[in-house]
Amino acid sequence: MGSTPSIAVTGSTGALGSLVAHQLAHRGIAQRLLARTPSKAPELPEAEVRQFDYADQSASAEALDGVEVLFMVSAPEGPQRMDLHRAFIDAASKAGVTQVVYTSFAAAAPDALFTLAREHHATEQYLKESGMRWTFLRDSFYQDLMPHLAGRDGVIRGPAGEGRFVPVARADVARSAAAVLADPAEHAGATYELTGPQSLDMADVARILSEAGGKQIVFHNETIEEAYASRAVFGAPDWQLDAWVSTYTAIASDAMSRVSNHVEIITGTPPMSLGEFLRTAG
Template identity: 60%
Template sequence: MTPTIAVTGSTGAVGGAVAALLADSGMAIRLLVRDIGRAPAIPESAVEQCSYDDADASIRTLRGVDVLFMVSGSESATRLDEHRTFVDAAAAAGVRHLVYTSFFGAAPDATFTLARDHFHTEQHIVASGIGHTFLRDNFYADVMEHFAGEDGVIRGPAGDGRVSLVARADVARVAATVLNDPASHVGKAYDLTGPEALTMAEVAATIAEVRGRDVTFHNETLDEAYASRAQWNAPDWQNDAWVSTYTAIASGELSRVSDDVERVTTRRAMTLSEVLRAG
């Protein structure tokens, strides 16, 4: 019998791409969205409304679901609690397999502060008893050009550290592959990276070459990094996340190149240059 698959995050880049890929393969899916009006038009799909922090609605919309694709929630001070609520709802609804978009190097002491939330979410999923697959994505290659300010400068304390950026399209292809044959991936964790590890100076140079405009990298000190972000009056946790994006790169924790994208999908992962040219 064909399993019932639910997809969260379909109004976003990764979840939307996963839903489209599943539809292309003929899978019937259930889209779980916070705003039904923003749900994409995906053939052979049903749309249900729920949010991660609403346990009752989540249980109701997850009943009858065999396999759940859970895109990590929007960054917030309460994201981990929302994840735990939704995972508990999935367990209560009888979901048998949960595929979660985690983070490369997720650990309780990860330099990138938000990677700690991913670690604790993983631990909660394991403790729930639901079969699981973790997709540990590195930073997305697709968003790197948006790190540059209006003056074309990417600023942050990344030093000469390297990062193995991954394309959102590759993450989506891995997820769709797993969801099409979930039994083959139970209990697995995949480190999803691109085929190269770049310094931020090399990232800037690649963006400049592809886009034909001046883009450079300025290596800030920690004090400079916090000072340059003070203009947005963000809460402390958000400033820590922004700055630790760069200190995590400087630490070397995000530099390893994995071949998991190619092993799962049989197709080589995209380079930053290829992502930019495709966008």
Template identity: 50%
Template sequence: MSDQLIGVTGATGQLGGRVARRLAALGVRQKLLVRDVARAPQLPGAEAGVAPFADGDACRAALAGLDTVLMVSASETPDRVAQHRTFIDAAAAAGVRHLVYISFFGAAPDATFTLARDHWATEQHIRAAGLPATFLRDNLYADFLPMLAGADRVIRGPAGDGRVAAVAQDDIADAAVAVLRDPGAHAGRTYDLTGPEALTLGEIAAIVGAEYHAETIEEAYASRASYGAPGWQVDAWVSTYTAIAAGELAGVTTDISDLTGRPATSVADLLA
């Protein structure tokens, strides 16, 4: 570990904010890379810089002088991969030495979960840019599981009896901090960050005080049509469940405990 200056994107959000607060508590120097410096958290040892992913010039200027950067993926939009590529190219041009990218479990060009394909494309561009990197492939966020239930306390989706090894955001943040503080030890590595067990949505529903209704794919699209969301977004929503049904989110690893030195948090413990 060195006295390097670490860049943190997404510091105004849930995951990036967790990482930034942990680094500050450890006395680590950091630069918060945000779209609006007025919204950046006020943390000891932290400065802020404007770095919208889609603005290559701004990103290059904000990234100058940074050794290691945490890249939290951009908000879900049709052009997210293009934004990521712009940011990655800026990081390479600015001389960033190590990029830690928050990816997704099972990222692949043919992943059932459509947004996991975006993460695969991003990983590939990082490799092509020649940046030393570490990929943290998170499973679904356990923190968001209660939000799957509707107002009637029913979780609906075409997940069948598939299982998901959902992971707590605090665990992801702790793992990210471990990598950021000693990036050289993790260069070229990909970590699959999961919870300690894989649960069905029926089991998750019982934990959050809800019920689970296994929809067909046709029912899933019909039940979400009323939101008026664009097709790509509805595809992403539905494919979250079909990826579970396909078994693509069921793998359980020890990567959280290996990186943090403590067991991953169970869904029951997190939501208790």
């Protein structure tokens, strides 16, 4: 390539980052793909690949040298996630990155019921204090994950009650991210709530999954105690059990029930409904 790409994309070997990278390539925008395993990065026109690791601040700063705008997918879930985020943001600042587009989460707040949304809020705050410009993409739960909520018996279990949320297709988040990256200055300092077009409760999700898949899916509203007990068999650490259960309690609270038009504002095209996504995926 004749010049250094001004845009870098993390997570290019993952589900969201790879979609964003393909969207940018479709737009003919040069980019640098950052990957822990460069051989797994997609081969795209106008794209170069650099090795990096959230935990290796020196390698990250080197990989970001010459980059102006960074698309930052959150680090893997775990107890060290915030440490990784801080180290990577510091590396980006050191490398001279001027703007970070960060994949946050709906209803991110220091006291969010969904425990992982607290980490997203803390990351937003750290970015605001970094001196770099920022754009936050607060994604709702992905429609892509909805078919995996039911057990083998066709039952979705969790303490969600009749609470509502607005799941969004990962592809619509990727379209939005690519549009922001194509004109980053226009979106500097903006916080976008990226949702689908329908506010649903878990009974609605079960019904839509049933209609799309031809197999009956039902929702069982667990108590919080039942939710912890039914998940304890997986032997997951406490932080992960809390995240799993709080997925449903956050929905029950209606904290994520509001439909946003930000996907359409950013891209000019409305987002897919869950039914439309399932028909497309099928």
